[in-house]
Amino acid sequence: xxxxxxxxxxxxxxxxxxLPSPEELFEFQRAKLADLxxxxxxxxxxxxxxxPQAGLYLLVPPQPGSPDTLDWNELxxxxxxxxxxxxxxxxxxLKDAIEVPDVPTMLVDIEDGRGRRNIKPxxxxxxxxxxxxxxxxxxRGYIHVVLFPMVLKSHRMDIVGSRFxxxxxxxxxxxxxxxxxxxxxxxxxxxxxxxxxxPSCGSIER
Numbered sequence: 001x002x003x004x005x006x007x008x009x010x011x012x013x014x015x016x017x018x019l020p021s022p023e024e025l026f027e028f029q030r031a032k033l034a035d036l037x038x039x040x041x042x043x044x045x046x047x048x049x050x051x052p053q054a055g056l057y058l059l060v061p062p063q064p065g066s067p068d069t070l071d072w073n074e075l076x077x078x079x080x081x082x083x084x085x086x087x088x089x090x091x092x093x094l095k096d097a098i099e100v101p102d103v104p105t106m107l108v109d110i111e112d113g114r115g116r117r118n119i120k121p122x123x124x125x126x127x128x129x130x131x132x133x134x135x136x137x138x139x140r141g142y143i144h145v146v147l148f149p150m151v152l153k154s155h156r157m158d159i160v161g162s163r164f165x166x167x168x169x170x171x172x173x174x175x176x177x178x179x180x181x182x183x184x185x186x187x188x189x190x191x192x193x194x195x196x197x198x199p200s201c202g203s204i205e206r
Contacts, residue, residue, distance in 0.1 A: 022051040029059045029147055036078045036146060039104070047106045047205060058107040058147070058201070063139040067094040067162065075142060076185055081149040081174070085183030088175075089164060096137045098161040101206065107140065109133075109202025113157050116197045121169040122190045124198035125160040133200040135161035138170050138185075144199065145172045145183060152183055158198040171196065 020028065026048065034041040039061035047059065064070065072087035072094075079085035111133075116124050128135045136144070141159045145152060156173030164170045164187035173196075175182040188196065 022053055022057075025057070026051055026059070032147055033059065033061060033143075038078075038143070038146070043104050044106070047104075050205065052108050055108075056110040056112070058110055058140075058144055060105045060107060060140055060143045062102050062104060063100050063137075067096055067138050068092050070139075072185055075146075076183065079142075079146050079149050079183040081152060081181065081183050083182040085145075085149075085185070086175075088184045088186045089170065093165045093168075094138060094170060095163050096139075096161065097163050098135060098137055100137060100139070101204070103206055106205040107134075107201035107203075108205060110144075111200055111202075112144070112151050112154075113197030113199040114154055117155060118192050118194040119197070120190050120192045121158045121160045121188075121196075121198060123192075124158065128160065128198065128200045131200075133202055134204060135159075136199050136201075137161035141170075141172050141199065142185075149183055155197045156195055158188070158196050160198045 030041050030044045033039040043061060044059050068091055070091060072091045076085035076087045125135060136159050138159050141157050145157070151157065152172060152174050156171050159170045162170050168187040168189060170185060170187050172183065172185055175184045
């Protein structure tokens, strides 16, 4: 069998990517969160001396209230990917199913979900826990997409640490309606799809 070279590998060979340093990633995230009025820039000062030296990490301000009380339309309007985002579910039915810290956190060793495509949310939820990793709840997913909306060009993010109604799963994705490519917060059932995947992190710094 002839070995394969993927399109991504070929692109990396002819157009190498310059990765941001841990310090550049830190300054970008806290500046953008401050600009969007989601966290003061100094909120994350205590993480500056212990930044991960490789991979993606995420600065997450405390969730400002329970998910069913937040104005998700106003929050999603800050997610920009050509168009401003919107909320396509009833927030009153959102709830968190895992611990929600009340302090700023730094999520380390992030896997944005692309390694869990085509897996039911319920299966991903169990696998993430068995691996000693931590799932996203809705606010974590929101911070990820407001900072890095380009992830939605790869896949929709199943938020398996939260629930919508009794068995639904909230997710962040792109609209498939006439208003195509608009970031949206919606919900889905417990189905597997190659276009959906559940993000997680390996550890949490406080």
